[in-house]
Amino acid sequence: MGAMIDQRSAPIVLVVDDDEVMRRLLSRVLTRRGYVVEEAGDGMQALAAYQRVRPDIVLLDVMMAGMDGFETCARLRALPGGDSTPVLMVTALGDLESIERAFEAGATDYIIKSLNLDVVCYRVRNTLRARLAEDALERERNFVSAVIDGAGALIMVLDREGRIVRFNPTCERTTGYSFDEVAGKCVWDLIQVPEVAEHVRAIFERVRADQVSSQYESEWLTKNGKKRLIAWSNTALVDGDGSVEYVISTGVDITDHHRLEEQMRHQDRLAALGQLAGGIAHDFNNILMNIILSSQMLLDEDGLPPDLAPDLEGIFEDAQEAAHLVEQILDFSRRSHFEAHPVDLQAFICKVADMLRRTMPENIHISLEVGREECVVDADPTRLRQVLLNLAANARDAMPEGGELCIGLSRVELAPEGTPPLISPPPAGGKEGGQWICLSISDTGTGISPEVKSHLFEPFFTTKPRGQGTGLGLAQVHGIVTQHGGDIRVETEIGRGTTFRIYLPCYELQEVEEVEEIPQEEALPLRSNGRKETILLVEDEEKLRRLARRALEGLGYRVLTAVNGRDALQVYHSAEGVDLVLTDMVMPEMGGRDLMRELRKVNPHLKGLVITGYALEDDLRALREEGILEVVQKPFDIDVLGDVVRQVLDSD
Numbered sequence: 001m002g003a004m005i006d007q008r009s010a011p012i013v014l015v016v017d018d019d020e021v022m023r024r025l026l027s028r029v030l031t032r033r034g035y036v037v038e039e040a041g042d043g044m045q046a047l048a049a050y051q052r053v054r055p056d057i058v059l060l061d062v063m064m065a066g067m068d069g070f071e072t073c074a075r076l077r078a079l080p081g082g083d084s085t086p087v088l089m090v091t092a093l094g095d096l097e098s099i100e101r102a103f104e105a106g107a108t109d110y111i112i113k114s115l116n117l118d119v120v121c122y123r124v125r126n127t128l129r130a131r132l133a134e135d136a137l138e139r140e141r142n143f144v145s146a147v148i149d150g151a152g153a154l155i156m157v158l159d160r161e162g163r164i165v166r167f168n169p170t171c172e173r174t175t176g177y178s179f180d181e182v183a184g185k186c187v188w189d190l191i192q193v194p195e196v197a198e199h200v201r202a203i204f205e206r207v208r209a210d211q212v213s214s215q216y217e218s219e220w221l222t223k224n225g226k227k228r229l230i231a232w233s234n235t236a237l238v239d240g241d242g243s244v245e246y247v248i249s250t251g252v253d254i255t256d257h258h259r260l261e262e263q264m265r266h267q268d269r270l271a272a273l274g275q276l277a278g279g280i281a282h283d284f285n286n287i288l289m290n291i292i293l294s295s296q297m298l299l300d301e302d303g304l305p306p307d308l309a310p311d312l313e314g315i316f317e318d319a320q321e322a323a324h325l326v327e328q329i330l331d332f333s334r335r336s337h338f339e340a341h342p343v344d345l346q347a348f349i350c351k352v353a354d355m356l357r358r359t360m361p362e363n364i365h366i367s368l369e370v371g372r373e374e375c376v377v378d379a380d381p382t383r384l385r386q387v388l389l390n391l392a393a394n395a396r397d398a399m400p401e402g403g404e405l406c407i408g409l410s411r412v413e414l415a416p417e418g419t420p421p422l423i424s425p426p427p428a429g430g431k432e433g434g435q436w437i438c439l440s441i442s443d444t445g446t447g448i449s450p451e452v453k454s455h456l457f458e459p460f461f462t463t464k465p466r467g468q469g470t471g472l473g474l475a476q477v478h479g480i481v482t483q484h485g486g487d488i489r490v491e492t493e494i495g496r497g498t499t500f501r502i503y504l505p506c507y508e509l510q511e512v513e514e515v516e517e518i519p520q521e522e523a524l525p526l527r528s529n530g531r532k533e534t535i536l537l538v539e540d541e542e543k544l545r546r547l548a549r550r551a552l553e554g555l556g557y558r559v560l561t562a563v564n565g566r567d568a569l570q571v572y573h574s575a576e577g578v579d580l581v582l583t584d585m586v587m588p589e590m591g592g593r594d595l596m597r598e599l600r601k602v603n604p605h606l607k608g609l610v611i612t613g614y615a616l617e618d619d620l621r622a623l624r625e626e627g628i629l630e631v632v633q634k635p636f637d638i639d640v641l642g643d644v645v646r647q648v649l650d651s652d
Contacts, residue, residue, distance in 0.1 A: 011128055012036045014055035016046040016072065017090070018064040022113075026059060029117045030124065043067030043075070050076055055085065057128055059120070060107075062091035062098065070105040077106040086127045090120070154230065154251035160244055162186040162204050174230075174253050176223030187249070192221045203234065208244045211236040217254070229255045262454075284326050285613035286541055289635030291319040293547040296638050297554065316637075323635045340484070342507050343384065345375040345437060349407050352388050356405070360392070363402025370409045375437045377504040383480045390477050391441040391500050398445025398498065408440040411506065435506035440499055447494040456490060529642070530556030533649055534575065537561045538568040538583035538595065539611070548582075548611075548641070555642045565590025565598075572599060578606070580649055585612035585631075593626065600627050609648050611636070 013035045017023040020041070027037040038053050040046040042064055050058070058076065062069035069089055076082045086108040091098060102110045111123050148155050148168045154175075157166030163186055167179040175190070182190060187204070191197040196218050207214050214234045219227055230251040237246040295316040299309065349368065357366050388407070395405050413435065448456065457478040477500075481488045485505050492498040535557050539545040542563075549559045560575055562568035564587045572578055581599060583592040590598075596608045608627040613634040623631075629648045632641065 010034055010036045011056035012038060012053055013124060014038045014040060014046065014049055014053065014058045016040045016043070016049075016058065016064075016069075017061040018042055019061070022061075025117060026120060029121060033121050033125075035124070043069075043072035046072050047075060047079065050079060050082065050085075054081060056131070057124060058085060058087045059111075059124070060087055060089050061113075062089055062093060062102070070101050073102070073105040073107055086131050088123060088127060154249075154253065156187060156249040156251075158187055158204070158247040158249060160208060160246070162188065162201070162247075165246070171251075174222070174228060175220060190220070191218065193219065204247060207234045207236050207247055211238060211244060227255070228253055229258050285323070285634040286544060288319050288323050288326065290543050290547060292316060292323070292635050292637050293544075293551055295319065297547070297550060300554065300638075319635070320637070326635075340378045340380050342376050343379045343381055345377060345409055345439060346370050348381065348384070349388070349409060349439070352385060353407055356389075356392050360396060360405070361402065364396060364399055365402075365404050367404065367406045368408075369406060369440075371411075373411045375409050375411060376507045377437050377484070378507040379484055379504065383484075387477050387480050387502065388441065390474065394474070395441065395443035395445060395498070398443055398447075403444035403497075404442075406440075406442045408438075408442065410438050410440075412436040412438050412503065437504045437506050439502040439504065441502075442497060442499040444497040447496055448490070448492040448498055449494060453490060453492060457488075530645070532556065532558055533579040534558045534560065534577055535645070536568060536572060536575070536578045536581045536583075538563075538565065538581065538587070538592065540564055540584060540587045551638045551641060552582075552645070555638070555645075557645070564588055565592070565595035568595055569598060572602075580645065581606060581608045581627075582645065583608065583610060585610050593623065593628070596627050607648055607651070609645065 013030050015023055015026050015030070015037055016039075017026070018041055023039055023041070027039055030037050038049050038055060040049045043066060046058070046060065049055075060069045060073055060076075064072070067075075069091070073087050073089065076085075076087065083106075087106065089102045089105075089107040089110040090113050091102070091110060092113040099110055109123065109127060111120055148166065151168060151170060154171045155166070155168040156164055156171060159165050163184050164179075164182050165184075167177075167182055172178055177190070186201075188197040188201040191200055199216070200218055203214050203216055206212070213236075215232065216234075217229060217231045219229050222228055231254045232249055232251045235248045235250075236244045237248055239245040295312050298304065299312050299316065304312075349370065353366055353368055360366060392405065399405075457474050478488060481502055481504075487503045489501045489503070490498065491501070530552070535552055537545060537548055537552065537559055539548060539561070540563055545561055545563070549561055552559045560571050560578070562571045565583075566589045568581070568583065568590075572581075581596065583595055585592040592608075592610050592612075596606075599606050599608075606627055607629055609630050609632065610623070610628050611632045611634060629651060630644055632644050
C-alpha cells in the first residue's frame with residue numbers, strides 16, 4: 001500500500017468507466033490513498049465533469065458504450081486547460097494498434113486493466129509527481145525568462161561555440177538588432193572593429209577553457225551606426241559532465257556614465273585652469289593699467305617729440321588689446337565683474353540681430369525664431385551680448401561661402417522632479433520648479449569634428465591658423481554662461497552645421513525692465529574734467545597710486561592718497577573735506593567695503609567709487625546702499641576713469 005496523500009492538497013482524480021463495479025472499486029482504492037475522486041459513467045458525463053471540477057488527472061476506460069475512450073480523450077483535449085491535464089487510459093487491449101490510437105488521441109500514458117488496483121494507484125501517483133515536477137520546471141523556465149526579458153541589463157546566452165542562442169529585449173533596444181537577426185551568429189561577428197572583435201573572442205575562449213568569470217568593456221556599433229560602450233561580465237554554465245554548455249554574458253550600457261565622467265574631468269580641468277588664469281589675470285591687470293596710464297599721460301604731454309608719438313600709441317593700443325585678452329580670461333575663469341538685472345531676451349536678440357545684419361557678410365542670411373512667450377532672464381546685457389557676438393563670429397567663420405545664421409528663443413518647461421539641463425544652481429531670483437530659457441544659435445556651416453568638439457571650450461584651443469585666433473572665444477562664452485548659472489550644449493555634424501544651445505534660468509516678474517540699448521557704433525568716451533573737487537584715492541600698489549593721482553590731477557581734481565583703509569581713515573579725518581572716495585576693493589589691513597562703512601558713519605552722504613581687478617563677490621545693489629555707487633574694472637584708461645568719476649560726483 002502506498003503512502004496517504006495530504007488532504008489539504010489532495011489531487012482530484014476523474015474516474016471514467018461504464019462498468020460501475022470497476023468504477024466504484026477504483027474510487028474506493030483512490031479515496032483510501034487520500035485522493036478526491038469524481039466519477040463519470042460515459043464520455044459525455046466525463047466531459048461535463050471535467051469542466052465542472054477541473055481534475056488533476058483523468059483515469060479513462062477505452063471500451064465504453066456510445067463515445068469510446070479514444071474520442072472522449074480527443075474531445076477532452078480540446079476543452080480549456082484540457083491539453084495539459086494528464087490522461088491515463090485504462091484498457092484490456094494491449095495490442096500495439098490500440099496503444100498507438102491512445103497516444104494519437106492525446107493520452108499521457110496507458111494502463112493494462114488488472115485486478116491489482118495498487119498498480120493503478122502507483123501509476124496515478126507517479127504521473128502526478130511527474131506532472132508536478134514538470135510544472136515546477138515550467139514555472140522556473142518562465143521565471144528565468146521573465147527575469148532575463150525584464151532585466152535592465154543586456155543578457156546574451158552563447159553556446160559553446162560562441163553562437164547567440166538568447167538575446168534579451170534590452171540587447172535588442174541597445175544594439176538595434178532583433179534576436180532573429182543575430183540568432184546563431186558568433187558574438188564577435190557583430191563587433192565591427194577587428195581588434196575589439198578579436199579581444200572579445202579571446203575572452204570567450206578563456207572563459208570556456210578555464211571556466212572562470214571575466215569582465216571587460218567593449219565599444220559596439222549599433223545597427224544605425226551609433227557607438228555604445230558596454231561593460232560585460234561573462235560566466236560559464238557547465239553541464240552534468242563538468243563541461244561548458246553555455247556562456248552567459250551580462251552587459252551594462254555605460255556610455256552615458258562614461259560620458260558624464262569625461263565631462264566631470266573636463267570641468268575639473270577647466271576649473272583648475274580658470275583658478276590659475278584668474279589669479280594671473282589680476283596681476284596682469286595691475287601691470288597693464290600702469291602701461292595704459294603711463295603711455296596715455298605721455299601722449300598728453302606738451303612738447304612730446306613727434307617721432308615718439310607713434311611708438312607710444314602702439315604701446316597704448318597693445319596694452320588695451322592685452323586688457324581685452326585678460327577680460328576674456330576672467331570671463332572664462334568666471335571671475336569677471338558683471339551686473340545682472342532682468343533682461344527681456346525677445347527685444348534683446350532682435351537688437352543683436354540688427355547689429356549683426358550690419359556687420360556680417362552679405363552672403364550670410366540672419367533669421368530669428370522667436371515665439372510669443374515671455375523670455376526674461378537675470379543677466380548682464382554686456383556679457384550676454386559678448387556671448388552672442390562670439391558665437392556669431394564662429395558661425396561666420398564656419399560659412400566662408402555664405403549660409404544661414406538662425407537665432408532661436410524658447411521656454412523649456414520641466415516637471416518639478418525633472419533634472420535641469422545643468423549642474424550649477426540657478427542664480428538669485430531664478431524661479432524654482434524647472435523654468436528655463438533656451439537661446440540657440442545655429443549655422444549651416446562646415447560642422448565640428450568629434451575630436452575638436454571634445455576640446456571646444458578649453459582655453460587657447462583653436463583650429464584657426466597662427467595669428468588668427470587666441471582660442472579664448474568659446475572659453476569666454478562658457479565662462480559667462482556658467483557665471484549666469486546656465487549651461488551650454490553643442491549639436492553638430494560635419495557638413496551639416498552646428499547649433500549652440502544656451503540654457504538660462506527663467507526670471508519671472510510682473511513688469512520687464514528696460515533693456516540696455518546697444519550702441520550703433522563704438523563711440524569714443526568724452527574726457528570729463530574736474531572742478532577742483534577733492535578725491536581720496538586709496539590704493540596699496542605704489543606705482544598705480546602714483547599714476548592714478550597724476551591722471552586725476554591732470555583732469556582737474558585735488559587728490560589725497562592713502563595706502564590702505566586704515567591709512568585712509570586718518571587722511572579723511574585730517575582733511576578739510578572729501579567729495580569722493582576712490583578705493584581699491586582688496587587691500588591689506590582694511591578693504592574698500594569696510595572703509596566705506598566706517599566713513600559713512602561719519603558722513604552718511606559720502607560717495608564711493610571702487611576700482612578692482614577681481615570679480616566682486618558682493619552684490620552691487622548691496623554696495624550702493626553703503627555708498628559705493630560704481631565699480632571700475634582694472635585696467636582702465638584716463639578717459640574711462642574721468643567719465644565715471646564725473647558721473648558719480650554729479651549723481652544725486
